[in-house]
Amino acid sequence: DFILVGFRVRPELHILLFLLFLLVYGVVLLGNISMIGIIVTDSQLNTPMYFFLGNLSFIDLSYSTVIAPKAMVNFMSEKRTVSFVGCAAQFFFFALFIVTEGFVLAAMAYDRFIAICNPLLYSVHMSRRLCTQLVAGSYFCGWVSSILQVSVTFSVSFCASRVIDHFFCDSYQIEKISCSNLFVNKMVSLSLATCIILPTVVVIVVSYMYIVTTVLKIPSSEGRKKAFSTCSS
Incomplete structure (x- = not known):
């Protein structure tokens, strides 16, 4: 078993934490359950943007649930152990959920890019099938990344x-208590960062650069305000 130290504070502060x-x-x-419920039940929100937003809410809810309940149990327990498994x-x-979130955010940026820069072709480009494929692909990349990270971290x-x-099982902290050579771990982490973080950041930044450029060309201030409001939300 591992012992999760959590926050190094006085015992009486654990109840506050x-x-x-x-x-x-x-x-x-x-917040996230309400968002998902509204999107699912309101037929007017059956659009690509809200489809991605609903998935983003589910992901946010999921990785919070992975961490928070166990941390809260440990705050109130003297035996703060967690099994290897x-x-x-x-x-x-x-x-899984962190990597998936990055790809979904990139997909949302691409969706807004098409909506603002190519509005006449939006319904053609952002079909329901493509949106589903983008989300499924995001989860697939998350699964592959997680399997690789867990394999090297716990071997x-x-x-x-x-x-x-x-207060949770973080790869950096786990590697700190390892006696093995971590060269392979570092190479895998670097490769995953190059293949995951870099492309998603590039897609998001480039998409919003085009969006800002296009929005600034809109003649009416009301149109610019509406476009910026939609993209920023």
Whole structure:
């Protein structure tokens, strides 16, 4: 088993941390479930933008659920342990949803790019099938990335200490208690960062550069305001 240290604070502050996490998690839970419910039940929101937004809400809800409940239990418990399998599972799902979120955000940026820069072709380009494929592809990339990260992170040998200096199973903290050579781990992390973070950031930045350029060319101030409001939200 691993021991999750959590926050290094006085024991009497653990109840405060518990209440803080409970409040934040409750807000996340209520906000995202409400968003998903509204999008699913309102037929007027059956558009690509809200399809992506609904998936983004589900992802946000999911990775919060992976972390927050276990952290809150540990705040109120003297035995703050997590099994090897439990730790690997938590890290896997956290990495899965974080990577998936990045790709979904890139898909949303592309959606807004088409809507603003090519509005006449929007319904042709952003079909329901393409939107579904983009979201499915995002989850697939998340699964592949998570499998690779979990495989290299939890295949190392651990030293005598099993103390993780965090409130959840983070790869960096896990590698700190490893006795193995971490060259392969670092190369995998670098490769994944190059293949995941760089492309998503480029798509988002380039899309919004084109969007801003196009919006600034709109003659009416009301039209510019509406376009900026839609994209920023």
